[in-house]
Amino acid sequence: MTVKTTRLGLGEWLLGAASVLLLVDLFAVTWFEYSPQYHATAVMLGQRVSANGWQTFEVIGPLTVFICLVGIAIWMLTSTRRSPAVPVVLTTLLIPVSFVLLVLVAIRVLIDRPTVHLAQAGGANVIETRPGAYIGLALVLIIFCGLYLALRREGVAAGDSQQFIETLRVSG
Numbered sequence: 001m002t003v004k005t006t007r008l009g010l011g012e013w014l015l016g017a018a019s020v021l022l023l024v025d026l027f028a029v030t031w032f033e034y035s036p037q038y039h040a041t042a043v044m045l046g047q048r049v050s051a052n053g054w055q056t057f058e059v060i061g062p063l064t065v066f067i068c069l070v071g072i073a074i075w076m077l078t079s080t081r082r083s084p085a086v087p088v089v090l091t092t093l094l095i096p097v098s099f100v101l102l103v104l105v106a107i108r109v110l111i112d113r114p115t116v117h118l119a120q121a122g123g124a125n126v127i128e129t130r131p132g133a134y135i136g137l138a139l140v141l142i143i144f145c146g147l148y149l150a151l152r153r154e155g156v157a158a159g160d161s162q163q164f165i166e167t168l169r170v171s172g
Contacts, residue, residue, distance in 0.1 A: 003079045011149025012087075016075030018142040019068040025139060026053040026064055029132030032114055053136055056114050060104050064140075067101055070094050071143055074150070091150050098144045105140050109133045 008016075033050035054061045070090060078087040108114075113127050 003076075005079060007079050007081075008075070009150065009153045011146045011151070011153060012075050012078050014142055014146030015071045015150060016146075018139045018146060019071030019075070022064065022136060022139040022143065023068045025132055025136045026061065026068075028052065029135065030130045031109075031133040031136065032056055032127050033130050035126045035128055050130070051114070052132070057108070060101065060108065063097070063101055064105075067094065067098055067143065071146075078150075088151065091147050095144070095147045095151070098140070098147055102140050102144050105137050109137045 029052060030050040031053045053064070057064065071094070074087050074090050074094070077090070078084065081087070109129060113129055
C-alpha cells in the first residue's frame, strides 16, 4: 500500500485537510459561550460557561464525525489505489450527506444558536457564537466543495495509466 500524492487532485486535498481540521475544531475549539456579563451567574448555577461543537450538537456532532472519517478514508483510498472506483462511489454517496450537514450547521450557527434562559437575564438569549463555530461552518463548506471537485476530475492519474497498448502483428 504505497501512498502516491500524484493521484490526489485539488478536491481530495481540500477534503482531507478540511476533514482533519474539522475534527480538531469540533472537539478542541469553543463554538458557543455565555455573554461575559453572565459568566458568573452560569457558574453559580452549575452550568458550563462555554461549549465546543461536540457538546452542543446532539445529532449533528456524530454526523460531522462520520463525514470527517469518510473524507479521510476517501483521501487515503485515492492516494493508495490505482483505480478510482471505490473513492468515486464513496464521494458520490457522501455529497448529499455533506450538503445536509452544511445546511444543518449553517442553521445552527447563523440562525438558531443554542438558547439558555437564565432567570437573572430576564429570559434573554445570553449565548454568543464564537469564532470556532464560523470556522467549523467554513470547513463543512470546504468539505462539500472538495467532494464536488473530486467528482469533477475524470480518469486515472498519469503515472497509473498504461503507457502503451499491446498490439499483435498478423502476417499474411
